[in-house]
Every structure is written in structure tokens, then in C-alpha cells.
Amino acid sequence: MKAPKSYFSILCAGAAMTCIAGAQTTQSYADAVGEIATPGSGPHIDITSVNVTVNAAATDITFRINLAGSPLDSGQNWGKYLVGIRSGGNGTATGNGWVRPINFTPGMTHWIGTWADAGGDTCGGQVWTYSSGWSTTSTPTVTKDATGVIITSPVTALGLIPGETFAFDVYTSGGGSNDGAVDALSSPTTSISNWGDTFTTAALGSSPRPALKFTMPGTLTFVDWSADNANNGTANEDFDNDGVTNGVEYFMGEISSSFRSNPPSGRRGRHLAA
Ligand SMILES: [Ca+2]
Ligand SMILES: [Ca+2]
Ligand SMILES: [Ca+2]
Numbered sequence: 001m002k003a004p005k006s007y008f009s010i011l012c013a014g015a016a017m018t019c020i021a022g023a024q025t026t027q028s029y030a031d032a033v034g035e036i037a038t039p040g041s042g043p044h045i046d047i048t049s050v051n052v053t054v055n056a057a058a059t060d061i062t063f064r065i066n067l068a069g070s071p072l073d074s075g076q077n078w079g080k081y082l083v084g085i086r087s088g089g090n091g092t093a094t095g096n097g098w099v100r101p102i103n104f105t106p107g108m109t110h111w112i113g114t115w116a117d118a119g120g121d122t123c124g125g126q127v128w129t130y131s132s133g134w135s136t137t138s139t140p141t142v143t144k145d146a147t148g149v150i151i152t153s154p155v156t157a158l159g160l161i162p163g164e165t166f167a168f169d170v171y172t173s174g175g176g177s178n179d180g181a182v183d184a185l186s187s188p189t190t191s192i193s194n195w196g197d198t199f200t201t202a203a204l205g206s207s208p209r210p211a212l213k214f215t216m217p218g219t220l221t222f223v224d225w226s227a228d229n230a231n232n233g234t235a236n237e238d239f240d241n242d243g244v245t246n247g248v249e250y251f252m253g254e255i256s257s258s259f260r261s262n263p264p265s266g267r268r269g270r271h272l273a274a
Contacts, residue, residue, distance in 0.1 A: 025217045026053040029170075032188040033068050038174075038195050043069025044076035045172035047183045052214050054155065058162065061155050063112070065170055066148040071116045080179070081125075081142075081149045082171040083112040084201065086211070087159040088228065089131075097128025097136070101180040101198040106167040106211050110158045114151055115175075116144040123149070127157050155216070162218025167211040169201040186211060225250045 031047040046068035053062045065081050084096060084104045091107030098113045111134070114125030127138035138157035143150045160166060171181040174195065181199035184191040186209040191199050202210045226232050226246060230239035235247030244252075 023217070024053060024056045026051055027214055028052075029185055029212050031183070031185050035188065035190050036172075036183050037190040037193050038182050041174070041182050042076050043067065044071045044073070045079045045174070045182050047170065047172060047185055050170050050185050052168075054217055058217055059154060060152050061158065061160065062150060062152040063170065064148055064150050065172075067172075070146040071144045071149055072146055077116065077118055077122075078175055079116055079149070080173040080175065081114045081116065081151065082173060082181075083151065084108045084169050084171070085110040085112070085158055086167040087164065088161075089159075092130050095134075097126070097130075097134045099177070100171075100173060101178060101196060102171060103198065103200040104169060104211070105201060105203045105206070112140055112151060112153065112158075114140065114142045114149065116142065116149050117175075125151060127153055129159070160216050161220070161224055162216055163220030164224075165213055165215040167204050167213050169211050171199070184209065222247065222250050 029050045029052070031049055033046060033048050036046050044067050047065060048068050049066045051064040051066070053064070054060070063083055069076055071077060071079055082098070082100070082102070084102065085108065086104070086106040087109050089109050091109035093105050093107050094103050096102050096104065096108055097111030109130050111128040112125060113128065114123065116123045123142040123144055125140045125142040126136050127140055128134050129137040138153065140151050140153040170185040172183045173179045173181060176195060178196045180192050180195060180197050182192060182195070184199055184201065186201050200209070202208060204211050204213055222235060229249070230237070230246045233239045233246050235245060235250070237246050238244065239246055
């Protein structure tokens with residue numbers, strides 16, 4: 001099937017108009033409570049839920065990690081709060097920016113490592129980016145209150161673009177360099193039993209412990225879609241030779257698959273290779 005040029009132009013015009021709307025976007029993800037099992041851990045590293053929010057201007061993304069115990073309390077001020085993300089590129093399925101025993105099967109491209117440590121109010125963090133190796137690339141804003149830790153980063157520091165669906169997981173840990181994922185948002189059951197045990201987040205839709213996903217507000221442009229799915233091919237080309245042009249696949253939200261006659265009406269997702 002080949003789309004007439006005029007048809008594709010009309011589709012793109014419609015998609016562009018949806019970019020104009022702007023409103024804060026929030027999604028909440030629940031976790032179990034009381035499932036952590038490492039000796040000496042506390043409720044301040046037991047995730048109860050995570051709220052992911054993109055502000056109305058779509059410039060910043062916030063991960064609010066809600067906890068079973070206050071990270072302000074004496075003796076509960078040493079937690080590490082970590083986010084693994086796959087945005088765009090290939091990433092790595094093994095390891096992370098802090099070399100903790102945590103693997104991310106979808107392929108981790110960005111790692112946010114933060115601490116909410118001593119002194120009651122001392123917080124900080126790092127954004128790491130993977131490109132054949134890990135390097136620190138940005139500094140997130142990190143604060144804490146009686147119910148959780150709040151991490152905010154520019155979306156650009158995480159490579160996130162309008163309309164992109166990305167995979168992620170949130171972990172808590174301790175101060176030891178080999179401490180693992182004491183709690184993981186992806187796991188409603190005990191994630192690790194010993195501090196140094198390895199934890200692995202599975203692919204989206206896989207099991208057990210599949211990665212979570214979030215879709216950025218806005219519309220994925222054809223250029224970005226083509227970069228991820230069609231080797232930067234034009235709308236009239238057919239990258240995967242399935243008889244459906246790149247332009248029609250983009251509009252239908254196709255990921256290198258056969259034509260779907262009943263496409264979703266919502267946003268189309270950036271390719272998330274398993
Ligand atoms: Ca939990
Ligand atoms: Ca959990
Ligand atoms: Ca095709």
C-alpha cells in the first residue's frame with residue numbers, strides 16, 4: 001500500500017496541531033509496601049509509589065518517590081534513590097552509571113543516581129548517560145520531605161522528546177558501593193534478600209518485573225520516528241519492505257510490523273526495542 005502524498009500531508013498537519021496543547025502530565029505507579037528484606041534496611045527505602053510528572057512547558061520531568069518512612073527522620077537519612085531509563089538509542093542491558101548490581105534488560109541509556117543523606121536536608125544527585133560507556137552529563141534537582149524524595153531533571157538531559165514512550169524503573173539502595181536494588185518499583189515482591197544481590201528489570205511487557213513506561217506529552221515528529229525506526233528514510237520509502245510506506249507506519253504508530261487497520265487514536269510510541 002502506498003499513501004498518496006496529499007494524504008500524508010494532511011496527516012502531518014493534523015499531528016502538528018496536537019503539539020500546541022500544553023498541560024502538566026502525571027502518571028502514578030504503585031508499589032507494594034513492606035516487601036523489602038535486606039537486613040538493617042528501613043521504611044525510608046521502601047517505595048510505596050512513584051509519580052512521574054512533566055510540567056506544562058514540557059521542559060522538566062519529575063520523579064516523586066513516595067516512601068513508607070520519612071527520609072527526614074534520624075537514622076533514616078542515608079538512602080540512595082535511583083532511576084534507570086531507556087530513551088531512544090541502544091543503551092546497555094548490563095550495569096548502570098554507579099556500577100551497582102542492577103541490570104535493565106530494555107537497555108539503559110540514562111541513570112539518575114541521587115542521595116538524601118546526613119544532616120537531615122542534604123540531597124544531591126547525578127545524571128549519567130551511556131554511549132559505549134557511562135559518563136556524568138547533568139545534575140538533577142533533589143529534595144526530600146516527610147513522605148518521599150523528589151528528583152527533577154530537564155527532559156533534554158535524559159534525551160526525552162515529545163511523544164516518546166520510554167521505559168524506566170526506580171530503585172532504592174544504601175551507601176555501600178556494591179549495594180543493590182533493595183526495593184524496585186517494577187517488583188511487587190522482594191527484589192533482593194542480601195545487599196549485594198543482583199536485580200534485573202525485565203523488558204516492557206515481559207515477566208517477571210517488567211520495566212514501567214511513560215509517554216511524553218506532545219507528538220513524535222516524523223523525523224524522530226524515522227531516525228528510530230526507518231534509518232532516517234523518507235515518508236514515501238518502505239524501510240522494512242512490508243508494503244506500507246514509512247509515512248503511513250509513522251501515522252499508524254507502527255513499529256516495523258504489518259499494517260494495522262484499526263490504529264490507536266492516541267499518541268504513537270517511539271520504538272522500544274526489547
Ligand atoms: Ca515497596
Ligand atoms: Ca517493590
Ligand atoms: Ca514499511
